[in-house]
Amino acid sequence: MKLFRSLLSLVLIFLIGNQSIAQDLEINLIPRPNKFSQQIGQYTLPSNVEVFVSEEFSSLAELLYEYPSINSLKVEVVKKLKKSQHYGIRILKAEESDKVAKNGYKLSVDDKGIVLIAHEDKVMINALYTFIQLGYLSENPNVIPGILIEDAPRFGYRGLHLDVSRHFMPFPFLKKYIDLMAIYKLNTFHWHLTDGAGWRLEIKKYPELTNKAAWRSHTNWLDWKNNGEQYVEPGSPNASGGFYTQEQARELVSYAVRKGITxxxxxxxxxxxEEVLAVYPELSCTGVPYTQDEFCIGNEKTFEFLKNVLDEVLEIFPSTYIHIGxxxxxxxxxxxxxxCQALKEKEGFKTEDELQSYAIKQMDEYLQSKGRKLIGWDEILQxxxxxxATVMSWQGEDGGIKAANMGHDVIMTPGSHLYFDYYQTDPRTQPQAMSGFVTLDKVYSYNPIPKEINAEKAKHVLGAQANVWTEYMPTYQHVEYMVFPRALALAEVVWTNQELRNWRDFQTRLQQHYKILQKLDVNYYRPSFHVKSKVDFNPAKKTNSINLTSEQLNPVIRYSTDGTNPTKNSTLYTLPIELSSSKIVKAASFLDxxxxxxxxxxxxxxxKGIGKTVHYSSKWEKYPAKEELTLTNGVxxxxxxxxxEWQGFTSTFDVMLDFERREEIKSISMNFMQVPGPGVFFPGEFTVYxxxxxxxxxxxxTIKNYDNTTDPQLKFKKFEVVLEKPQMARYVxxxxxxxxxxxxxxDELVIY
Known part of the structure; x- marks a missing residue:
């Protein structure tokens, strides 16, 4: 009996140990697989790995060289696996008995080896990159613990975009971008090749597009934008830009296909x-370079030009979809x-929106005649x-909701959650970016199927995509800084079933992926130690609850409430701080x-103003916050x-607070925000009555503002009037x- 118990204990220790390893490995995968379990045993990779691969997947075996410890492979293509070949790495086409979903795969590891099963190439590539990622995550990639993964993506379209017009990106970086997408199962690269800042693809029929429209007078987009927006000849002293040859584009397409990416x-x-019309002005309404950004819709030569361009594009890119902006x-x-007006009259159009729709339909019909499909941003609904036609919804979700409910396929790309050119942390600490604010956790919180889409129409949401506009990203290193790790959050949004996603779980797994990004020399954004606060006011108790955190997984934060700066001996933050009186809390992060x-x-x-009624002479616009409650809700x-919480005004701000009885007034203050990029400014004068x-x-x-409005950085300013002597008044x-x-x-009208 003692011997039996001892053996049983050893077995349990072995099982628990292997389960812990398997769970640790699986739980660190991004995106999180939808189904997994541990298996007994482990597999040790030999120095020369034997691979048995079904004929259908024979070209995929070379991807195994991306596994961090595989340097040599012995590959054998098989029609059917023999009994003697049940070891090593087996890459097999799924059979009915395997019970694998059409878009899913199965990955199994035991002491005999590794088995990967799928129906199609692109799905098998997903399985292979799960295996490769396991190797990157392991302390010893030669030893792979027993695990069973059965997985399939939530969405078929899992996209990442890159604008190479505002700033031209070197060709080798594009391959690196594809590499990173593949590791995290993002399967669509949206390549924004043309825009006003530069034409980036060789078109043989129209050589001036790359002889001039690909080159500009200033390297930095903002400098170019602020200094005439001129294009120059290549070879001139100030020429900056570049383009991709058709051969390079074909090479990148082929490279991406091998990794399962369209x-x-x-x-x-x-x-x-505008870059096209600068070199081919006859396609504009004015016929004069540098006078407009839009093609002349009433000119038949416009469509001749666009169709000729698309003919060459279609020869390079085999994708079903072509994006026309x-x-x-x-x-x-x-x-x-x-x-344009003659065309409008001929077609019986009433608005210029219909002219745009006419142009989109012309191109859509042309693409369909070539066996392709059109994608455009949500303005194509006009x-x-x-x-x-398929719609990319970027102006919030409304366009996507409308299009899906109309029966059009939709790809969700809302700026609120998926614009990676927006700031990802406190803008005061970051290089200049677009004015929005999209943190890692906000990306992760996104659900691509809004509740406003009818249940039977949800199938029209093909997936989601993050957009990377490069106005403020002059180098590929800066692109990496803005995209990663936010792209990893996107990867899980579009792959893992909604009910299985959990922010804390993702954040924990993410810690192990920083070492992958480091190993691949990615200039990713490092999580900040800066303390972030969230204050919740309880109107019933008249108390504030202050939550402190940072972007670290388990931050060590110390704080004070006596006006002094926190030190290593200050109170350690563990629970929300409850305060029933006005105070200044100071907090900071510590390591040791x-x-x-x-x-x-x-x-x-x-x-004193909390909960009091505020009357508006001129109401807010576009940004209501909490409407009439905003300025006195204590938040x-x-x-x-x-x-x-911030309420927006475009006219004179004019409000009156009613105490309902006379009160002693000592001070009145309000905070304002300034960030000139999107047109947000401090007031000119702040007057209290x-x-x-x-x-x-x-x-x-009256307080006058003299702050420099050309400084692009985010700023906050407190406008405060302190009375020399307290005064009694009912209205402020x-x-x-x-x-x-x-x-x-x-955000708040503060009165003492």
Whole structure:
């Protein structure tokens, strides 16, 4: 009996040990497989790995060389596996008895070896990259613990975009981009090849597109944008840019196909085409270079040009989809163009939107005649769509919802969650970027099927894609910094079933992927030590609850409430801080005894105005926040004006707070935000008035703003009026002027 118990204990230790290893390995995979379990045993890779591969997958065996410890393979192509070949690595076509989904795969590891089963090439590639990723994650990739994975993607379209017009990217980097996509099972590369900042693909019929329109007068897009937007001849001293030859494009297509990735080219039309019209001005309404961005829709030569370009594009790219842009077209030239107006009258159109729709339909029908399909941004909905067109919804989700409910296929790419040119952390600490704010956890929170899409129409959501516009990414290293690790969050969004996704679980697994990115020399964004705060006000208890965190997995944060900066001896943050009075909380991150972040200062105001009624002379626009409750709900805004706490105004800000009885007033303050890029500015003047009857007001003080509006960095400023002596009043009126005519954002009217 003792011997039996001892043997049983050893077996249990072995099983638990192997289960722990398998679970640790699996749980660190990104994207998370939809089904997995541990298996008894483990497999040790020999120095010369024997591979048995079905004929259908014979070309895929070479991918095994990407596994970190495989240097030599002995590959044998088999029609049917023999009993003597049940060892090594087996890459096999699924049979009915395997019970593998058409778009799924099975990966099994035991002491005899590794078995990968799938029906199709692209799916088998997913299985192989799961195996390769296991090797990257392992401390010893030669020893692979027993595991069984049965997996399939939630969406068929799993996309990552790259704009090479604003800043030309070197060809070797594009291959690296493809490599990284493959590891994380992203299967569609949307290659934005043309835009106003430069034409990047050789078109043999129109050589001026690369002889001139691919080269500009300034290397940096912003410098070029602010200094004339001129194109120059290659070889001139200031020429900057470049293009990809057709041979290079074909090479990249072939390279991507071997890794299971489809490349979809984008050729912009009818807008974003100023580079074309600079060298072929006869295709514009004015006939003069540098005067407009949109093709002339009433000119038949426009469509002759576009079809000729597409003919060469179709020869290079075998993708079913071709992207034609279709966004942000300025239609003002069409209104005064005789050719466009003649077409409008001939077709019985009432608006210029219908001219755009006419152009899109012409190209859609042409692509369909060639056996292809058109994709465009959601503006192609304007004026109606042809039956086969697919919509990329970027202006929020509304376009995608509308298109899906109309029966059109949709790819979701909303800026709110999937624009990787937006800031990913505190903009005050980052290089200049687009003004939005998309953190890693916000990417991960995205569900590509909004609840507004009818259940029977959800099948029209093909998947999702992140967009990478490079206005502020002059180098490939900067692209990597903005894309990774956010692309890993996207990978799980589009692969793993919604009910299996968990942010904390993903964040834990992600820690092991930083070493993969390091090994592959990716200049990824490192998680910040900066302390972030979230303050929740309880109106019933009149208390504030302060939550502190950082981008670290398990941050060590210390804080103070006495006005001093935190030290290694300050209170360790473990639970939300509850405060019933106004205070300043100071917090910072620590490693051992060293402070490794700036001090974050959180001003907690439990003030007299909380819960009081605010009357608006001019209401908010576009950004309602909490509407009438915003300015007195006790909650301040965070780093983004899209957080639901900042209220936006485009006219003069003019509000009046009613205490309902006379109160002693000592100070009045409001916070404002400034970020000039998207047109957000501080007020010109901030004036406070008091009144006893709500009709006759006495001016207390005016604060003038002298802040430099050309500084692109995000700023916050507290406009505060402190009375020399306390005054009694029932009404407090605040007026802030808007001389810049952009947006003014404010979050709370604080009164003591």
């Amino acid at each position: 490349i979809i080219p984008e050729i912009e039309m009818p807008g974003h085409s 279709g966004d942000e077209a300025d239609k003002s030239h069409w209104k005064s163009c005789p050719k 004026g109606g769509l042809t039956k086969g 005894s060293a402070r490794v972040s700036p001090v974050e200062e959180i001003e907690i105001d439990i003030h 301040k805004g965070t780093l983004s004006y899209q957080d639901g 008091l009144s006893d009857n709500g009709k006759n007001f006495r001016e207390i003080q 009126k605040v007026v802030a002027t808007n001389p810049m005519k952009g947006f003014m954002f404010t």
